[in-house]
Amino acid sequence: MFALADCNNFYASCERVFRPDLIGKPVVVLSNNDGCVIARSNEAKALGIPMGAPAFEFETLFSKHQVQVFSANFALYGDMSNRVMDILGEYTPEMEIYSIDEVFLKLQGFKYVDLHAYGLNMQKRVTKSTGIPISVGIAPTKSLAKIANKIAKKYTQQTRSVYIINSDELRIKALKWTKVEDVWGIGRQHAKRLCALGVNNALDFVQMDKDWVQKHMSIVGLRLHQDLNGIPTLDLEEVQPKKNIATTRSFDKNFTTLDELKERVTTFAVSCAEKLRKQGSCCNSLSVFLHTNRFRNDLPQYARSMVVQLPFASNSNYELVKYANIALERIYKLGYHYKKAGVIVFDFTPEDATQLTIFGNGNPNHTAIMHTIDKLNALYGRQKIKLASQDLKRMWVMKQEKLSPRYTTNLKDIIIVKC
DNA sequence: TCTGGGGTCCTAGGACCC
DNA sequence: TCTGGGGTCCTAGGACCC
Numbered sequence: 001m002f003a004l005a006d007c008n009n010f011y012a013s014c015e016r017v018f019r020p021d022l023i024g025k026p027v028v029v030l031s032n033n034d035g036c037v038i039a040r041s042n043e044a045k046a047l048g049i050p051m052g053a054p055a056f057e058f059e060t061l062f063s064k065h066q067v068q069v070f071s072a073n074f075a076l077y078g079d080m081s082n083r084v085m086d087i088l089g090e091y092t093p094e095m096e097i098y099s100i101d102e103v104f105l106k107l108q109g110f111k112y113v114d115l116h117a118y119g120l121n122m123q124k125r126v127t128k129s130t131g132i133p134i135s136v137g138i139a140p141t142k143s144l145a146k147i148a149n150k151i152a153k154k155y156t157q158q159t160r161s162v163y164i165i166n167s168d169e170l171r172i173k174a175l176k177w178t179k180v181e182d183v184w185g186i187g188r189q190h191a192k193r194l195c196a197l198g199v200n201n202a203l204d205f206v207q208m209d210k211d212w213v214q215k216h217m218s219i220v221g222l223r224l225h226q227d228l229n230g231i232p233t234l235d236l237e238e239v240q241p242k243k244n245i246a247t248t249r250s251f252d253k254n255f256t257t258l259d260e261l262k263e264r265v266t267t268f269a270v271s272c273a274e275k276l277r278k279q280g281s282c283c284n285s286l287s288v289f290l291h292t293n294r295f296r297n298d299l300p301q302y303a304r305s306m307v308v309q310l311p312f313a314s315n316s317n318y319e320l321v322k323y324a325n326i327a328l329e330r331i332y333k334l335g336y337h338y339k340k341a342g343v344i345v346f347d348f349t350p351e352d353a354t355q356l357t358i359f360g361n362g363n364p365n366h367t368a369i370m371h372t373i374d375k376l377n378a379l380y381g382r383q384k385i386k387l388a389s390q391d392l393k394r395m396w397v398m399k400q401e402k403l404s405p406r407y408t409t410n411l412k413d414i415i416i417v418k419c
Numbered sequence: 420t421c422t423g424g425g426g427t428c429c430t431a432g433g434a435c436c437c
Numbered sequence: 438t439c440t441g442g443g444g445t446c447c448t449a450g451g452a453c454c455c
Contacts, residue, residue, distance in 0.1 A: 031423035038423070054422040072423085099455045187453050218429055220453075246425065253420090295422055342424090399421090427454075436445075 001138055003105040004145040005088050008133045010101035011039035014080045015070050017131035018407045026067040030055050033252055033399045034071055071400035079408045083130045091122050096236040106236050119162040139165040142234040143227040146184040147174050175203035185224045190217055241279050247271040248342025252399050255338045266389045268343040269324035273317045282313035282354050283345035288327040293339035304331040312363035313354040316370055
């Protein structure tokens with residue numbers, strides 16, 4: 001059996017842990033630059049605030065219903081996630097952290113354990129120990145555990161946030177209850193196509209012809225089809241080193257000059273290099289993109305990206321910055337208002353296995369200095385040591401007007417309890 | 420005025436090899 | 438009129454996830 005433990009309204013719940021006065025009140029968390037809504041408490045959902053809602057469009061609704069609005073505080077969410085995962089890890093030797101707020105637990109060899117009681121225990125313990133409410137779904141396969149979790153979340157009262165699918169009867173009932181577009185792995189495109197064929201719920205889907213599924217939804221769809229039929233096809237996945245690493249940002253205003261963009265792209269490339277070093281990888285290629293604001297119909301639109309192959313695998317700030325800027329200069333066009341840019345690195349080789357060449361390929365060895373920069377930045381704060389071509393005056397601060405304190409990761413922000 | 424930021428996998432088709 | 442039969446690698450694009 002598999003269990004899927006999923007934190008309820010995770011970011012909103014994190015904000016509430018240290019602000020218990022917000023329990024029962026609508027809470028939303030915004031994306032970077034305070035752009036859109038990326039998390040909502042149940043009360044906020046009930047007000048009809050959709051996922052991804054642009055914050056500025058909902059300002060009147062926010063103030064009318066006294067919605068508590070927060071800027072994204074990823075330091076807090078990451079730390080709270082670790083706490084939740086640590087506790088859940090005690091319930092099984094095999095788990096897969098699927099996202100910041102979700103984890104699959106493999107319950108193999110639990111034949112003589114009352115899994116429902118086991119689920120209730122983990123649910124209670126996480127909620128009590130961290131203040132984060134979670135839901136638990138248990139079923140014979142991962143995709144069915146996903147569905148069980150959805151049921152637990154929807155019927156909190158009746159299920160006490162734990163639901164188990166442990167018979168074919170319950171499986172059929174759950175599949176029938178699940179709309180096809182809500183199935184994990186069936187996105188908008190496939191849902192549209194399936195609905196047109198009269199396949200409206202997950203039960204309809206599992207009864208479809210295998211060949212059709214494979215033909216139109218590839219091997220991925222076929223695996224899901226099997227898994228939902230109760231044949232375990234999707235197993236836990238091990239943590240793999242990343243194959244792509246990206247740093248991309250929207251700007252809070254439009255940029256027009258090459259110099260402004262150069263500074264941003266330089267900072268993004270440095271950030272990618274840092275992430276590469278953290279994972280012990282070097283990249284052989286990178287891509288730079290930039291585009292104008294796609295929401296502004298009154299301005300001319302332009303978007304381009306360019307891939308650069310490095311002559312050697314690297315994770316040096318200097319090298320990545322150099323090649324990222326070469327790409328930027330090629331794709332930059334004067335006369336446009338740029339809103340977003342990014343750097344993506346890919347085609348990795350492990351740091352300790354980069355190819356040497358007999359005649360030398362000009363790959364300078366920056367290992368020592370990068371190591372020193374990383375160490376200093378770890379000690380004295382991120383971006384303490386920067387390249388001169390980066391934003392030295394710290395002009396580009398993200399819009400984060402409603403940021404909560406870093407309660408758990410910054411000594412200055414630890415709460416004071418008066419008793 | 421203001422609209423996020425990351426990731427993964429699969430397939431078809433073209434270019435190329437012998 | 439008639440024009441082989443295998444392969445591999447790479448890329449773009451499409452689908453999906455949180």
